[in-house]
Amino acid sequence: MKAMQVAAYGSPDALTIAELDDPVPGDNEVLVDVAAAGVNPIDWKIVSGAMKTFIPLPLPFTPGVDAAGTVIAVGRNVATLTPGDEVMGFIGIVGAYATRVVVDASRLALKPARLSFAEAAAMPAATLTAWQALHEHGALQAGQKVLIHAAAGGVGSAAVQLAKLAGAHVIGTASSGNREYVQSLGAAVFIDYRAQDFAEQVSQVDLVLDLVGGTTQARSWSVLKRGGVLVSTVSRPDAGHAGNAAQATGRHFATRADGPQLAALAGLHASDELRTHVDTVFPLSEAGNALARSMGGHLRGKVVLDVTG
Numbered sequence: 001m002k003a004m005q006v007a008a009y010g011s012p013d014a015l016t017i018a019e020l021d022d023p024v025p026g027d028n029e030v031l032v033d034v035a036a037a038g039v040n041p042i043d044w045k046i047v048s049g050a051m052k053t054f055i056p057l058p059l060p061f062t063p064g065v066d067a068a069g070t071v072i073a074v075g076r077n078v079a080t081l082t083p084g085d086e087v088m089g090f091i092g093i094v095g096a097y098a099t100r101v102v103v104d105a106s107r108l109a110l111k112p113a114r115l116s117f118a119e120a121a122a123m124p125a126a127t128l129t130a131w132q133a134l135h136e137h138g139a140l141q142a143g144q145k146v147l148i149h150a151a152a153g154g155v156g157s158a159a160v161q162l163a164k165l166a167g168a169h170v171i172g173t174a175s176s177g178n179r180e181y182v183q184s185l186g187a188a189v190f191i192d193y194r195a196q197d198f199a200e201q202v203s204q205v206d207l208v209l210d211l212v213g214g215t216t217q218a219r220s221w222s223v224l225k226r227g228g229v230l231v232s233t234v235s236r237p238d239a240g241h242a243g244n245a246a247q248a249t250g251r252h253f254a255t256r257a258d259g260p261q262l263a264a265l266a267g268l269h270a271s272d273e274l275r276t277h278v279d280t281v282f283p284l285s286e287a288g289n290a291l292a293r294s295m296g297g298h299l300r301g302k303v304v305l306d307v308t309g
């Protein structure tokens, strides 16, 4: 098998391709012939070394948390998948930038036939994150007002659609070039964060989904209503912030891999209620360029690696 490897923490340029033995699936694992790998911000955060205190990894390692491909072998306890099944999953903290990977079967879901492998690899981590943020941490209810920052990115694109499906009134922020895109996903109101101060545009919000952090997160307290929730994937919100006059609640979480939840979300793709937009596809050998594109912070949807070449 081929794998893109990080031998020393640092820039994405330092990734090199290695020839390795195929891994052997454990009792609860399957071996997947990878067709595409999703690229996520956590990949370049891990590659840079910024997360090594929280997530210590033996070097060298292969980045990548999202994979889609075909099952080619199963462990002896695996009854849910068989060789030939086309699957996708949030496979773990690393490993997807490779032609083969072993994955715990409980993390995988069958790929809907209408999704390409690139679309399927783009979907798991971002869509699970959006669902868990809105429903598990934000307790979203129909009719509520939701403000989603970075609505055009990987998580934001899924979150706008899922919030709209839940019957929420969705307000999305992005730059002006993404206005039509974010509205097409289901946002009733679009705010260009470069031209307008969202804190002057919206108020009495039930749920803010912060996918940006920093001052965007801090300024979000002022738009929340009493009983509101600020959910962030980036950093733990400080509910003691002076702007939190409504005494809203802050939540931060790490996305949980969950095969059954992913299968339910795949069902929304199968029925075309949910779509994944692929921003750019890079060959596996250009994983460094793919990471650089993600680091730029201005994707529409997702960057994906084509692992078939």
Ligand SMILES: NC(=O)c1ccc[n+]([C@@H]2O[C@H](COP(=O)([O-])OP(=O)(O)OC[C@H]3O[C@@H](n4cnc5c(N)ncnc54)[C@H](OP(=O)(O)O)[C@@H]3O)[C@@H](O)[C@H]2O)c1
Pocket: 040, 041, 042, 125, 126, 129, 149, 150, 151, 152, 153, 154, 155, 156, 173, 174, 175, 176, 177, 178, 193, 211, 212, 216, 232, 233, 234, 253, 254, 255, 294, 297, 298, 299, 300, 301
């Ligand atoms: N805790 C967890 O388990 C977890 C899970 C998933 C993601 N995350 C984190 O969540 C964050 C978002 O992830 P992602 O994959 O969605 O990122 P992404 O796809 O890279 O986000 C890109 C989007 O951010 C928008 N953006 C940049 N600056 C903005 C601003 N100031 N206001 C509004 N929009 C802005 C861009 O819009 P324009 O191009 O229009 O500027 C672009 O569409 C990352 O920090 C990631 O590490 C954490």
